[in-house]
Every structure is written in structure tokens, then in C-alpha cells.
Amino acid sequence: MSAADLWAVVPLLILSCGSLLILLQGAVVPGRYGTAIGVVATLVATLWACQPPVAPTAPVLGIATTPFARFFTAVLALTATAVLLLSHHYNRHREITGEEYPATVLFATFGMAIVASAVNLLTLFLGLEALTFAFYILVAIDRNRPASGEAGLKYLLLGAISAAFVGFGIALIYTGTGTLGIAQAMQGSLTAGNGNPIALAGWGFLLTGLAFKISLVPAHLWTPDVYEGGPAPVIAFLSTASKVATIALLLLLLPAARGALFLHLPLWWLALLSMTVGNLAALLQKNIKRMLAYSAIGQMGYVTLALLSGNGGGYEAAAFYAVAYTGMNLLAFGSVASLSRGGEVNIAEDYRGFGFTRPFAGGILALAMLALAGIPPTAGFVGKFLIFAAALRSGEVSLAIVGILSAAVSIYFYLQVAVNLYLQPVETPSDHNPASLPETATLGLAAVIVVFLGVFPAPFLDLIAGILP
């Protein structure tokens, strides 16, 4: 490893050393600077990832600093910054103390950055497991609520099974193609095509495991329970960054296997089932976190549709939607975290009147709902438009129609929340705890980004078109 290599992996070093530093300083001055160090580390990692590398890294490293890797590292690190800022006051209120929380958030970001910059399947798998591992801890971090521990256990058990699936799938692809390098292995499984059942079986296992990670139907059953039980800022992180990392993983694998016919059928069914089941089940939910969980399943169905229609520009649409979805879900769960501080207000009817009593957080939640429903001028509209356009261009007409219909259905349950926010409250709310400054700043910035991407997406789309392999 040369100095140039070290220079290139500095974002990863900042994230990992930052998490270690938080743990170490916690031994000296407990509970003081954890979040501050975490915010600084993620911001510096973001900025570092934005600058072009001096020289290409050595191929033996297992890590590349391609524009793709740097883009996703920046997005993920920035998401971690937002989550740390959002959770600071939430955690203080819920007595979630200790350095473990910011340190684990940084470790999760480290795993995600590894996934985005991996060049071989081994590093890819380890990064994916590192980030999932961090979430086992994060989901269960609220020891005062048994529901949090229960959610953590559910996530751990199903996550272990999905890890076995992904690991076994990668092992089979390795057996079938004889290489761990992503590009070569994908090409190998492609040319082997129908003649190589081992690589095909590997792809089957891999897709099953990844379907769990981004909660596609029929591997979605953990999602509502975990989203309901986990602390809201953690779920904001889980529902955005971990999915972005997995989408990045798929964007690394699928374009390299472009034109693989055997992938079409499973992805087609995953997209169809996720879009319909997710959006229809969300209609029935009374709890806002469960509703958002099912909506996440539906949204990931759209992303799968985009991944399926790579020939018509679907990969760009998927990358755009991943970023837009991160902004929208940060808004949604961030405002849920902010609004639920005085106790667990989970039922959608409890949100009645928040638009008047808590205008900022209520307004943010309403904006998030409009964006998730795909109403202009928000990023959600542009993202859905790109996805359905790509699907139509690559001939997925029936899926596109199902997607548009399910998106129309989804408007009902999203707007239900937004309408409830601006109905008169049933009783006067007792608690008056305004949103903290970091929370307000983070939510405000994310809202600006969501609207900006919806109004003026062209420069961002050019950027994405440039980074995709």
C-alpha cells in the first residue's frame, strides 16, 4: 500500500478512526463530545470524498476510489451527519447515553462506504455485514423500552439468515466463475449464462439475501416490526443509508451483468410484489411508523423497477431515487422523532393539529408526505417520473402501469397524514418542547435539498450520469 493509496482511502480511515476516537474519549470524558466528534468526522469524510483522487489505487487493495464510490461515500456520510444531529436531543430525552451510539453510527457509515467502494465480492460482503452488524446494535440501543430490544432481536435473527444467503450466494458465484473481482465475476456468470447452474444458484441466493436488506416482498416481514420498535432517528438511518448502500451494491453488480436474461424474471416479480403489497398494506396501517415501513417497501419496489430497466436509463433513475428517497425519509422520520418527543405519538390520528401547534416539524412532515407521494415540485415526483420513463423506454409497460397505479393508491395514505396535521386538534397539547437548533437546521437543509432536486434536477442528473460505471 503506497502513500497514494492511503491518501485515497482517507474517508474510510476518518470514519473508522473517528468511531474509535469516540469510544476512547468516552473513557476520559464520558458523554460530552461523542456526537460532536461524529459530526465532524462524517463532514470531513464527505468533503474529502468530494475531491478527486491523486492517483488510481493499486488493484490489489480491494477498494477503489471511482467517482461512483466517492459519490456514494459522500451521500452516506452526509446522511450519517444528519442522523447524528437529529438524534442528539432525541437520545438525551430518552436517556440513551454513552459513546456507543455515535461510535456505532460512524462504524455503520464505514461499512456503507466500504460497500460503495468495493471492487471484489469479498470486500462487498464484509462491508454489507459491517453495516448490518452496526444496525443490530443501533436498533436495540434504547434499553428503556423493551420494544427496541425486541426489534433488535428480530432484525438480528433475520439479518443472520440473510447474511448466510448473501455469503453462500457469493461463494457459489465464486465457484462458478473462479474469481472474486466484481466485473470479472459478473461477466463470468453472464457468459456462463444458462450453462452454468452454480453461478445461477449463486445469483438466486444473492438476490434473496439482498431482497431482505432492502425489504422487498416476500422478504419484507421484518420491516414493520423493526421500524415500529426501533428509535425513530435510528430508523431514519436504517431506512435511508442502509438501503442506499444496498442499492449502490446492486448498481455495482447489475450494470456489470447487463443483459443477463436470467435476472429479469426474479427482479420483475420482486418489483411487482413490492409495489403492490407495500402500497396496499400501507393503506391499512394506523401507526405512522408501520405505515412508513410499508411505504418503504413500496418505494423499494419502484427502485427495483428502475434496476430492471437499465437499458432505458434505469440505473441513473435508481441512483437519483436513492438520493431523493434518503432526503424524503430523513424528513419523515426526523419529524416523527421531533414530534414524538413528549411520549410515543404513533397513531396517525394523534398527529392531528400538529401543523398548528408545532408548525415547523408539522410542515416538514407534510412536505415529506407530499414528496413520498410523488407530488411536484419535490424530488419524489422527479424520481418517480424518471423511473417510470425508464421502465417505458425499456419495454416494461405492464410493470410501469402497475407502478403508476400503486403510486396513485399511495397518495391516499400519504395525504391522510398531511391532512390530519392540518385538522383542528382534538384536545390542546400539553407538552411544549420546541425543536432543537441542530434538528431544525438539519430538517430545514434536507427540505431544501428535496425541493431543490424536484425543481432543478438537471445538474444532479448530469452528475449521476457521469459517475455510473
Add this chain to the structure above:
Amino acid sequence: MEQIIFYILAAIIVIATLFAITERHTVHAIVYLVTSFFALAVIFYLLGAPLVAVFEVIIYAGAIMVLFLFVIMMLDLGHPEKVSSPGWRDWWPATLLGGVLLAATVLLLTVPHAGPAGGGAIGVRDFARALFRQYGIAVEVISMQLLFALVGALYLGRRR
């Protein structure tokens, strides 16, 4: 001959692992798991990776199994004192699998054979080079993961 031994060992692994899953008595399950690990170690040896085979025995069949047993004893899950000393019926599956395993190992060590298909055995030097040069980052990622396993266990295990 290698192929025949491989299939015998693979069958042992599958059977022993199935027993390990279905066995109700935790200590018995661990004995089956050890059997499966030993068979896996011999397969690694067959593949021309004696170092990995030794690691498999030392780390998995040795250290990790002791850790499992230790946890079971500590949490008092196995209730070894309530079970009467194992009879012939309890012994024979593990004994049979272990016997086949031992026979395969002895056969491999005594009968000279052609070696693995892909050339000679992989020595310590090649192994270390591949591990720390080619997959150095992977080792670092795993060490971070282990550290956070510890951090998470400490945090979640701490009394309220």
C-alpha cells in the same frame, strides 16, 4: 480416491450439521458441530490448504467450541447433571461419524496420493501474502466488526 473421500466427508458434514440443528440437548448438538468442523478441516486438507485445515481445527473445533460450551455451562442451559450418563443409543451416531472421519484422515496421511488438482499445497507464505496483501482491507474490516461486536455486547449487556 480423493473424490470418494471428498464425498464421504461431505456426507458427514451434512449429516452432522443436521444432527446439530435437530438435537435438543445443546451439548450433544455441539459434539455434532465439532464432528462437522473436523470433516470440513479434512476437506480443506484435501483441497491442498493444510494451513486452513489446521486453523479450522484450532480455531473452530478448538477455541470457538470451548467458548460455546463455556457459555452453555455458565448459563446452565444444558443441565448436564440432570441427564443420566449417555447410553449406547446416544453414542453411536457421533462415534460412527467420527470413526469414518478418522479412517479418512488415516487413509489420507498414510496412502501417498497425487495431491490437489490445482497444483501443490499452499504454504504459510502464500497464505499470509494473500491474506494480508490482497485482502488486507478485508482483515481490517473484520477486525472493526469484531470490535463492535464487543462494544454492542457490552452496551446491551450492561445493567440498567
